[in-house]
Amino acid sequence: MALLLAATPAHAAEFNGAELSPLWGIPFAGILLSIAIWPLAGPHFWHHHFGKIAAAWALAFLVPFAATFGPGAAAHGLVHALLAEYIPFILLLTALFTVSGGIYIRGNLHGSPVLNTGILAVGALLASFMGTTGASMLLIRPLIRANDNRRHNAHVVIFFIFIVSNIGGSLTPLGDPPLFLGFLKGVTFFWTVGHILPDTLFLVGTLLVAFFLLDNWLYRREGVVPVDPTPDTPSFGFDGAINFWLLAVVVGLVLMSGIWKPGIEFDVYGTHVGLPGLVRDVGLIAVTLVSMAITPRDVHDNNQFSWEPMKEVAKLFAGIFLTIIPVIAMLQAGANGPFGAVVRAVTGANGEPIPAMYFWATGALSAFLDNAPTYLVFFNTAGGDPVHLMNDLADTLAAISAGAVFMGAITYIGNAPNLMVKAIAEDRGVKMPSFFGYMAWSVGILVPLFIVVTFLFFR
Numbered sequence: 151m152a153l154l155l156a157a158t159p160a161h162a163a164e165f166n167g168a169e170l171s172p173l174w175g176i177p178f179a180g181i182l183l184s185i186a187i188w189p190l191a192g193p194h195f196w197h198h199h200f201g202k203i204a205a206a207w208a209l210a211f212l213v214p215f216a217a218t219f220g221p222g223a224a225a226h227g228l229v230h231a232l233l234a235e236y237i238p239f240i241l242l243l244t245a246l247f248t249v250s251g252g253i254y255i256r257g258n259l260h261g262s263p264v265l266n267t268g269i270l271a272v273g274a275l276l277a278s279f280m281g282t283t284g285a286s287m288l289l290i291r292p293l294i295r296a297n298d299n300r301r302h303n304a305h306v307v308i309f310f311i312f313i314v315s316n317i318g319g320s321l322t323p324l325g326d327p328p329l330f331l332g333f334l335k336g337v338t339f340f341w342t343v344g345h346i347l348p349d350t351l352f353l354v355g356t357l358l359v360a361f362f363l364l365d366n367w368l369y370r371r372e373g374v375v376p377v378d379p380t381p382d383t384p385s386f387g388f389d390g391a392i393n394f395w396l397l398a399v400v401v402g403l404v405l406m407s408g409i410w411k412p413g414i415e416f417d418v419y420g421t422h423v424g425l426p427g428l429v430r431d432v433g434l435i436a437v438t439l440v441s442m443a444i445t446p447r448d449v450h451d452n453n454q455f456s457w458e459p460m461k462e463v464a465k466l467f468a469g470i471f472l473t474i475i476p477v478i479a480m481l482q483a484g485a486n487g488p489f490g491a492v493v494r495a496v497t498g499a500n501g502e503p504i505p506a507m508y509f510w511a512t513g514a515l516s517a518f519l520d521n522a523p524t525y526l527v528f529f530n531t532a533g534g535d536p537v538h539l540m541n542d543l544a545d546t547l548a549a550i551s552a553g554a555v556f557m558g559a560i561t562y563i564g565n566a567p568n569l570m571v572k573a574i575a576e577d578r579g580v581k582m583p584s585f586f587g588y589m590a591w592s593v594g595i596l597v598p599l600f601i602v603v604t605f606l607f608f609r
Contacts, residue, residue: 167479168487174476177211181469182518185563186585200462204469211473227475229419235523236471238431239327240464243283243566245400245434245441250287251455252393252445261297263366266306267358269293270313274354277318278325278343280397286315286567291453294578302368304582307575308591309361313354315567316559320350320552323408324401326565328516328525328554333408335529336536337547345548349607353556353599360595390449396437403433459573463566470563474519481515481527493531503532505608509549513557513600517564525554549608556600560592561585 184203188196196203216224259265269289276285293310297303319325321343323333329342388394407430414425449455480488487493492515496507508528515524528550532543539547558565562572562585572582583591 166483167476167481168483170476170480170483170488172480172488174211174215175480177207178470178473178477180210181207181466181473182563185466190584201465204466208469208472211476215476226420228472230421231471231475233418233421233423236468238427239471239522239566240467241431241434241438242281242400242404243463243570244460245438246281246283246397247287247460247570248438248441249393249396249400250284251453252390252396252441252449253288254389254449254452255288255292256387256389256452259292259296261293261300261303261306263362263369265296266293266365267362269296270310270361271354271358273310273314274318274358277314278321280401281324282315282319282326282565283567283570284397284400285318286310286571289314290571290574291578294575294580298578300369301372303580304575305361305364305368305591307571307580307582308588309357311568311571312559312592312596313357313361315571316565317350317353317357317556320346320555324404326555326558327522329551330404330408331522331526332529332536332547332551335526335534337540341540341547342551345544346552346607349548349552349556349603352606353603356599357595389452390445392444393441396441399437400434403430403437406430454578456577458577459570462573463569466563466569467566474523477519478523478527481524482530484531496528496531503543503546505545505549506604508532508546509553509604509608510600511553512550513553513560516554517557517560521554521558521565525550528553545608552603552607556603557596559596560589562588 181204184200184207188200188203212224212228215227259269269292273285273289276288280288290307290310293306294303297306300306316326320329323330323337323339323342329337332342333339407426410426410429412425415422416425416428417423481492484490485493485497492511496504496511498504512524512528515527529539529547532539532546532550559568562568572588575582582588
């Protein structure tokens with residue numbers, strides 16, 4: 151990065167995605183395939199070298215790109231990916247991970263179908279108010295402890311990812327990054343809950359019923375389960391409850407960055423960094439440090455708190471955010487770009503957007519790309535005017551919002567909490583399915599429901 155910055159002017163122009171070949175997407179496809187294949191083909195190697203593999207794919211894009219389009223274009227893309235996307239993204243995740251990891255839900259719950267379904271329902275409600283990451287990190291540990299004597303418990307985590315880590319966060323800008331980006335673009339805070347609440351209730355309700363039936367069948371099939379390795383405790387409560395106040399600070403910082411408009415921004419190598427975003431990010435760092443300082447050690451010990459899941463997410467998404475640069479640029483090039491067929495597919499012959507196609511196009515790409523920039527691509531494809539989208543094209547904006555959030559559950563990389571939950575579950579002995587094994591669950595369960603959602607809400 152230092153060499154790129156030293157060799158180029160301070161304000162490098164952005165490259166034109168319409169001029170790119172689809173071959174520039176190979177490094178992105180490579181890192182996705184690595185995440186899918188290496189844990190199966192060489193789990194020991196992957197565990198020790200996944201960061202190096204992600205870095206190798208990032209360099210496989212960055213070095214040829216700098217040689218082809220010049221160090222200026224490469225440096226501009228790198229700085230923009232870091233300052234405008236990756237650093238705010240990872241700081242928010244780190245703060246939520248740390249704060250929620252400092253709250254220990256005391257009491258040995260026993261993982262019956264009724265209890266498990268109840269926890270999933272509570273998580274779905276919390277996800278829209280403390281974020282899918284916050285709700286996931288708060289509840290996944292006690293849910294795993296409650297089921298640590300069950301022979302079949304991977305399905306509990308899988309449905310947790312469906313409901314808590316994704317679909318439950320669809321009602322407010324606090325729930326999921328794509329909706330927060332829409333909020334920053336001018337979509338009002340309560341617009342989403344007013345337009346996709348029925349969709350969310352249908353999906354969450356149907357998934358809860360399906361989970362209860364499956365979990366109840368497996369629970370009865372198991373018969374007498376082994377002795378619970380988690381000892382019973384005399385009371386139920388929260389240790390480290392002061393972190394709830396820090397969680398409120400995180401929510402306040404996110405809201406502040408969207409509401410406060412002082413008009414002050416800084417140009418960092420062609421990337422505009424606003425003062426509200428800087429204040430938010432510094433505040434998130436402070437919250438993380440304060441939480442680590444004030445949380446009693448025994449709370450972290452009881453939670454089996456470890457930085458390994460956060461490290462895995464940080465390293466893999468660093469590679470994803472860099473290799474995705476040309477893919478997003480090609481999508482943003484519109485109908486005249488390499489992926490023009492995708493853009494044309496969501497528009498009718500009369501030029502009007504097709505909500506059902508926006509739902510599936512946004513969702514399908516969000517399952518494999520980062521759902522936040524994917525949301526922005528289709529937000530802009532539909533015109534980019536928040537007032538027009540919230541009124542005349544409300545069905546289209548609802549389809550974009552729902553697709554970005556709902557279909558993030560299709561793969562482990564569709565939304566950051568997915569990978570974090572998987573890592574925590576595996577760290578605690580749950581035998582989670584592989585990348586494609588998880589997709590067998592998600593495609594078999596979620597895709598039929600998404601088809602029903604299309605006919606019910608986006609015809």
